[in-house]
Amino acid sequence: MLSVEVRKVLLRSVASKETSGDNEKSASIIYRPWAFHDMLVKEDTNWRSTIRFAKLNWLGEYLDKDGNDALIGRAKPVADHLIFKTAMMLSECAYLHDFQVNSRSLTIATAMLNTKPLQITSLSFSLPHRYSWEDLYRIFEIPTLSTLVMKNLLSPDRPAFRFPPPIPDELHLKSAISNIQDLTLDECGPLTSAIVPMFKWPRNLRKLDYSPSRSKCEPYWRGILRRMGDVSDAVDLSVHVLSPVKDSLEELKFDLGLDRHWILPFKTGGLFQSFANMSKLNVPVELIMHSRGLSQSRLDRPFYTSLPHDLQELTLKFTILTSWHPRPAHSDLEANECLLSDPAHRFFDELSDIAMHKEEFFPSLKQLILTEDGERPFLVKCVHTEHSLEDLRSSGIQVVQGDWYRQSRETWV
Helix, strand or coil, X not given: CHHHHHHHHHCCEEEECCCXXXXXXXXXEECCHHHHHHHHHHCCCCHHHCCCXXXXXXXXXXXXXXXXXXXXXXXXXXXXXXXXXXHHHHCCCCCCCEEEEXXXXXXXXXXXXXXXXXXXXXXXXXXXXXXXXXXXXXXXCCCCCCEEEEECCCCCCCCCCCCCCCCCHHHHCCCCCECXXXXXXXXXXXXXXXXXXXXXXXXXXXXXXXXXXXXXXXXHHHHHHHHXXXXXXXXXXXXHCCHHHCXXXXXXXXXXXXXXXXXXXXCCCXXXXXXXXXXXXXXXXXXXXXXXXXXXXXXXXXXXXXXXXXXXXXXXXXXXXCCCCCCCCCCCCCHXXXXXXXXXXXXXXXXXXXXXXXXXXXXXXXXXXXXXXXXXXXXXXXXXXXXXXXXXXXXXXXXXXXXXXXXXXXXXX
């Protein structure tokens, strides 16, 4: 009796072992997937009505309890993969309210859909070299799916850059068919107008994490610079791609992977102002502020007009390659001389404007997070920057930053 009751408790939340060792919700860790699968097959435990949370990570090709390859046959088809078979069985659970599957590719996910309907709530996969938009659309159609992580969108191969085939016309007419609320585009390429229909599929997308791979974006931005000499129009287009979700999006992490190209003129105006319900924004500082080294940007309007009105948390990331000049700073300089000597000081001077115009433009702003993109400190800490931070705190904005700036009189070489 004790064994039966303990097994019920252990089976409420199960998760396959991750390399990081971090599992959500204090789940019981599956150290031997083949033994767990054997337990499900034997059916000596009422696991279909016991398991509430399950997380399966694609860990590769397992060995069974005898040390033999767990995959059957020389070709090792997808349907014979141990995790694949386990996921198919767990989909029979009657009270499974949170089911996370991290697979290797879209091919595996579509093979699962061909076998039986999946009641998964979170799915992660990488797009293969060749894929079809119809298969991707089927993923969006899963009624229980709320969190989706896709890798390699718009950049299926390295180092050569190649766009995928266009979305079929019949999928352009599909709208509000998906329940996905959290979408992550990881290690992908630049956003283009070709994928606008994809952002029409979710009916209420609330969180978007767009984290491109800079190496994959490089050929695209280099081509834009050769044709136009400026990246402003391309940046405008990238934000315009998100227009179908601008009314529902609440959290956005947006990084175009521009890297070295920030030194060029960049004159785009209010990029994110049209996102009416956005409360959290995480962007490179170059998309918001004026002061950054060689660039002259947004001189026709104040920078704070680019921010959503209901913004509560703003995270600014600094790209250290070309954004800030490595000049020495002196704490005994006059305020005006200090602003002329280092663009970092001009940046903090602009931050004071946030405190001055907070009530008018973004009264809900509560937190400002300053984070670095790299390991070498480059911002200057002096009395003038401290005054700017005090202005922010006095206006009710909490400033969060690490100890990653250089001290005054310290030259960054």
